[in-house]
Amino acid sequence: MFTGIIEALGTLRKIDRKGNDIRLTVASGKLDLSDVKLGDSIATNGVCLTVVACLPDGYVADISAETVALTGFSHYQVGQKVNLEKAVTASTRLGGHMVSGHVDGIATVEQCAYRGKALEFWLSAPVALSRYIAHKGSITIDGVSLTVNEVDGHRFRLTIVPHTAGETTLVTLKVGDKVNIEVDLIARYLERLMQPEANHEPTSGVTMELLAKSGFLR
Numbered sequence: 001m002f003t004g005i006i007e008a009l010g011t012l013r014k015i016d017r018k019g020n021d022i023r024l025t026v027a028s029g030k031l032d033l034s035d036v037k038l039g040d041s042i043a044t045n046g047v048c049l050t051v052v053a054c055l056p057d058g059y060v061a062d063i064s065a066e067t068v069a070l071t072g073f074s075h076y077q078v079g080q081k082v083n084l085e086k087a088v089t090a091s092t093r094l095g096g097h098m099v100s101g102h103v104d105g106i107a108t109v110e111q112c113a114y115r116g117k118a119l120e121f122w123l124s125a126p127v128a129l130s131r132y133i134a135h136k137g138s139i140t141i142d143g144v145s146l147t148v149n150e151v152d153g154h155r156f157r158l159t160i161v162p163h164t165a166g167e168t169t170l171v172t173l174k175v176g177d178k179v180n181i182e183v184d185l186i187a188r189y190l191e192r193l194m195q196p197e198a199n200h201e202p203t204s205g206v207t208m209e210l211l212a213k214s215g216f217l218r
Contacts, residue, residue, distance in 0.1 A: 002043045004096030004145020006083045006168045007031055010044065013058060015078055021067035022073060027058040041087040041101065041118050045169070046143030046180040047071055048087075048101025052119070071103045071180045081169050083143040096145025098140040103180045105129055107141070110155065119160040119171065125181060128186075130154035132183035133192075140182040144168050185192050 014025035016110040026044060033054065036042070040051045042059060049061035068074050076082075088094070123141075125133060128155050133139060137148050144164065165171040168173035173179065194208065 002099040043085040045082040088144040132187040
């Protein structure tokens with residue numbers, strides 16, 4: 001589990017393609033690896049990767065064909081910068097929102113411009129994911145926890161404050177770029193709870209009436 005608060009910028013040092021799979025070597029920059037061991041998780045541009053080898057200044061991770069298909073890793077190049085975050089601990093501050101590191105798909109940057117000192121983006125998401133994207137809800141873009149400021153169909157607007165832009169790869173995005181997106185975890189579980197086949201044995205006490213009464217439905 002992660003928070004979407006980026007700890008460091010890494011660099012893709014090596015990309016070994018083995019069929020549809022990828023073995024990735026990442027130079028971790030200023031990320032503190034003193035407490036990282038084999039099997040630990042590091043979110044790399046929003047993708048939860050398992051460390052299979054520890055290096056003095058980085059780590060190695062394997063990416064399965066399924067993950068490659070759902071993310072931008074199939075297009076990444078050696079030398080590219082990536083956002084890094086270690087998995088949370090019991091003492092970690094939850095400064096962003098609950099992020100699983102399981103990317104749902106890819107969004108495309110449609111517009112980008114400065115509004116004052118902040119960067120403003122319009123992105124288009126896959127239509128199947130648009131129902132999970134809500135005004136003032138949370139979304140993860142390349143591992144960065146962000147608030148959705150406006151929704152228009154399958155398009156949504158984000159505003160990036162200068163600090164976040166400077167500490168992540170978002171400042172380099174341009175029109176046409178693809179980004180990894182992870183929708184809000186709670187939205188996915190709510191949808192599942194509302195599906196009839198998930199309620200054949202209603203032992204949880206969660207009903208449509210309860211959800212409506214609690215403000216989750218309108």
